[in-house]
Amino acid sequence: MAGNQQKGRQLSEEELQELVSSSDAGARNPVGPVGMFLGVLALIWSLFQVLLASPVSNVVLPGDLINNSRQIHLAFAIFLAFMAYPALRTSPRDRIPAQDWVMAAAGATIALYGYIFYDKLVQSGGLADDTDKWFALAGLVLLFEGARRALGPAMAIIATIFLLYVFFGASDMVPEVIRWKGASLQKAMSHMWTTSEGVFGIALGVSTKFVFLFVLFGALLDKAGAGNYFIKMAFGALGHLRGGPAKAAVVGSAATGLISGSSIANVVTTGTFTIPLMKRVGFTSEQAGAVEVASSVNGQIMPPVMGAAAFLMVEYVGISYLEVITHAFLPAAVSYIALVYIVHLEAVKRNMPTLGDRVVSLGRTIGGMAVFFAGFAALCYGVKYPVGWITAAVPDGAGWVLSALIFLAYLALLWLAAQTDDLEPDDPNAEDVKLPVVGEIYKAGLYYLLPIIVLVYFLMIEQKSPGLSAFWATALLFVILLTQRPLKAIFRGGSHTANAFRDGVLDLVSGLIDGARNMIGIGLATATAGVIVGTVTLTGIGQVMADLVEFISGGNLILMLIFVGLLSLVLGMGLPTTANYIVVSSLMAGVVVELGAQSGLIVPLIAVHLFVFYFGIMADVTPPVGLASFAAAAVSGGDAIRTGFIAFFYSLRTVALPFVFIFNTNLLLIDVTVVQGVVTFVVATVAILVFTAGTMGWFLTKNRIYESLALVLVAFALFRPDYLMDRIQPPFTEVEPAGLAQALDAVPAGENMRIVVRGPDFITGEVKETTLVVTAEAGTPGAELLDAQGLALLEEDGVVKLEEPFPGTPFFDTMSGFDFYGDKPVQVVAARAAADQMPQELMFIPALLLLGLIAFLQRARMSREGVPA
Structure with missing residues (x-):
């Protein structure tokens, strides 16, 4: 496939759909009873996940089913992976070989091992016995094979290398800088499979609780017709401007990327319409593909979903979901604004023509879009007031009243939509391209905004869990899919409401199946990435990576960040967004925090996670892997490698922003x-x-x-x-270490004092530095504050020594890497208070x-x- 794309062959519609399905949902699609069985199985998975996220899950589902939902989630994913993804290019697509049935059944059974033998594993404290370890090893082999099929070889190869490091880390063949003592098969399998440290860890838990519902939400919203509506609205608003198709591609991809977990699907879905039109006004095949790649990949950094990474950041960083999307919003927004400007400059430089004969003012267009987004945000925020009044007036029946009001709003908007024709996808290759008029089509899909408003309201205003928020938004989509066709038929005076209702049921079932199939790869990605996370926690390789980066960068902070960015880029090659983030954050986030502190840079953990995430997703753009670039080249018929390099150039602002927000x-x-x-x-x-x-x-x-x-x-x-x-x-005033406590007395409450500590490393014995930040508190003397932080100072021979902090004190973990009992003391070498500055x-x-x-x-x-x- 890649070879064809590099030669410039434009793929047909059927081949493009195969490209998307093979990367996101599986290339195999058997018919007959087997196809029916797999469809029912995917449907059951979706319904189970919806029920699991619902408020009544504790009443409807047995407790042991809820407690072991991660095992059930993986069992569905691994079974469907062997069903939907053929082993080789030459494997049959229309039937499932016997060996795949065997591996699917074995993989699902071993995934459920912790559920089946729950009591036994609990009694043993999660420690695998001789039987458990062999089942666990077989489970890992089958998991890696499923991941290879669903995600490509990169994920399976990386996970295998990490697992081999667990076993053979003590070998003389391993470089001394990363050598460790190694682990037995029993210990490794206990860590990776029978506890929640490896495969069944945080990442799979997030996939089970949150990610599935958001992927399903996106699949159902697209099935309802929202994707086509967003693209048409973008082209109606921007298509007539100079370089308009490219600007519309950016905005349309942003809208679909908000709810999409796949940059490849985004490229092909919007690119089949946008890329031919971009070529029509003067963009080369590679430039058109690059614009689509840059805008589609950018969808992964835009809240609220961020390719499911937002939910993982909640767990890894330890802050609320609202805080994650608040912190992530501004860089993503300015990045998209810059991308629109990039295509505008390309159009101006080449003096590109406009499409159609309608004269549109750029200023009025931008103003109109700004008013729309501001109005939408105000609506999402303003809903809380009537909701609050209703809740206060009828506290017991507020849920029913609000549901009725939402349904009435839906009916009103659907009646409005019924006054216009349903929107059909346009042909970008038609001789006469008639771009839509926003004033004529906007009514056709306003009701699509209702589920998004419900989602944003529960997430941002009520601050409910992401899973529960997605459940209510998905429940509304159930209603929309079931009723939009028959109600439109009634509003239009039609007589085929029964057929329309049947079509709505089929749409809902199809959306549920699509959502499940789209989750196969993500479920396997989070499970396989759990092996990498487990390796990091078992072996302590995170500290080794920090030493390696420090050695290569020579302690220079900028070089260190560049090197971490490059490593994140390499580690992310060939991985989907979710797995990509898990891998790079597990290995690289701690490196930036530790080496930044050694250089005196105190970086908030969320900034570090966003830094490695931005560079990790750039692997979808950058050759030689650049999956999104290959997909765009398949649509445009351009050269894939050249498309990737141009897309990377267009994405320079995405590369620059992480360096900005770190500082x-x-x-x-x-x-x-x-x-x-x-x-x-x-x-x-x-x-x-x-x-x-x-x-x-x-x-x-x-x-x-x-x-x-x-x-x-x-x-x-x-x-x-x-x-x-x-x-x-x-920016700082130097303070003598001996007068640290007295200087802290003079620091205003809420201001920080930076304390530079130097001492021998616990493992290597080499001298290193780190910077601690102590915040002054009103009414608390400096000496007491230092004691409360665990910083016991002792002045001897003109040196201010630091004793080991007690467990449980704030700096215990930070200082655990120092050797307090060696020949060289751990000492305070400098202290700095914020200076008055303009x-x-x-x-x-x-x-x-x-x-x-x-x-x-x-x-x-x-x-x-x-x-x-």
Whole structure:
């Protein structure tokens, strides 16, 4: 397949659907009784997951079924994987060989091992006996084979390498820097299969509780027709602008990417319409594919789903879901704004024609879209007031009243939709492309927004769990799929309501089956990634990775971050978003935190996880693997490798943003006021547009080299005003370690004191440093505060030594890597308090003046050359 794409052959519609199905849902589709059986099995899986997420799960489902839901989840996934994904390219697609039936049954049975022998494993404390360990090993082999089929070889190979490291980590063949003592088969299998440290760990738990419902929600929403509606609305709003198809591709992919867990499916779903139209107005095949790749992959960084990584971050970072999506929103939003600007600059540079004969104002279009999104956000937020009034008025029956009101709103919007024709997919290759008019089609799908409003309301306002929120939104979609066809028929005066209802039932069943099939790969990915997580916790390789990165980077913070980014990129190659995030965060997140602290950079954990996540998903773009780039090339007929490189160039702002928010956490809206948040958004948007203009070589007109460099400098100043201000005024005042407690007394409440600690490493004995942050508290003397943190200081021979913190104190885990009983003491070598400094925002003034100067020079040059403004 890849070879064909690289030669520039454009795939047919059937081949494209096979590409999507083979990557996301399985290439095999048997018919007859076997096909019926698999469809029923997928349907049962979806219904089980919906019931598990429902408020009545504790009443309807037995307790042992709920307690072992991870095992049941994996059993469904592994059985369907062997059914839906053929072993080889030459394997049959229309039937299932006997060996696949055997492996499917064996894999599902062993996945249920913990459920079947629950009492036995509990009594043994999860320790595998001689029988358990062989079943566990067979389970891992079958899991890896299922993952190879569903996800490609990369995931299975990586997991196998990590498992071999568990067994043979003590071998002389292993480099000394990563060598460890190794583990027996019994210990390894206990860790990986019979406890919740490996396969059945946090990742599979998140897949079971949250991810399935969101994938199902996306599948049902698409089955209802929302995907086509979003694309048509995007083309109606932007298609007539210069480079309009590309701008519409970005917005349409953003809308579908919000609920999609697959960048490949996003590329093919929206790309089959957007890419031919982009080529029509002047984009090359590779550029058209690259725009679609960049916008589709960006959908994975946009809340609320983020390719299911958002739910994993809740567990790994230990913060609420609301906080995760709050922190992730701003970088994703400015990244999409920059991508729209990129395609605008490409269109201007090439003087591309517009589609159609309708004259559309860019300003009015942007204003209209801004008003729509602001109105939608206000609606989602404002719903809480009438809900609060109803809850106060009828506390016992509020649920029924609210359900009735939602249904009435649905009826009203559906009646509105029935006044227009149903939206049919357009042919992008038609001779005369008639782009939709927003004013004529918007009514056709307004009711699709209701499930999204319900989802956002429960997540953001009620702050319910993601699983319960997705359940209520999915329940509304059940109603929509069952009733939209017959109710439209009634509103239009038709007489075929029974047939319409039957079609609605078929739509619902088909959506439930599609949701289950789309989850096969994600279920196996989270289970297989659990082996990697288990290896990290069992062997302590995370510390080894930190030492390796520190050695290669020479302790330089920027080089360290670049190297971590590259490692995340390599580790993410060939992996779906969910598995990608689990792997890179397990190995790399701790590295950034530890080495950052050694360099005096205190990085919030969410910033670190987003950093490695951004670089991990770039593997979908970057050759030689770049799965999304290969999919786009299959649609466009362009060269896959060239498409990948252009897409990476378009994604430079996605590469730059992680470096920005590591140093400037305001971009993640961490500890900022509402006013600061608005200012941060405006400044970050201007900065990313200026950065884009600098890297694209075009601002108002073609840049001179010095103008491009100046634009990048302006962007840096807007993103990192603190860096420039720190050069003018030092951010910290040095404090003598001996006077640390007294200096802490003078620090205002809520302000931080940074304490630099140096001492021998517990394992290697080499001297290392780390930075601790102590926050002053009102009314608490500095000495008491240090004791409460576990920092017992002892001054001897002019050196302030630090005693080992007691277990349970805040810095016990942080300091556990130091050897407090060696020949060299662990000591406080420096302390720094925040100094009075001018507002860093003053740096915006020279940056904006320089930007104005560049604009003045380019306008003058345009006037001399007779170029219209």
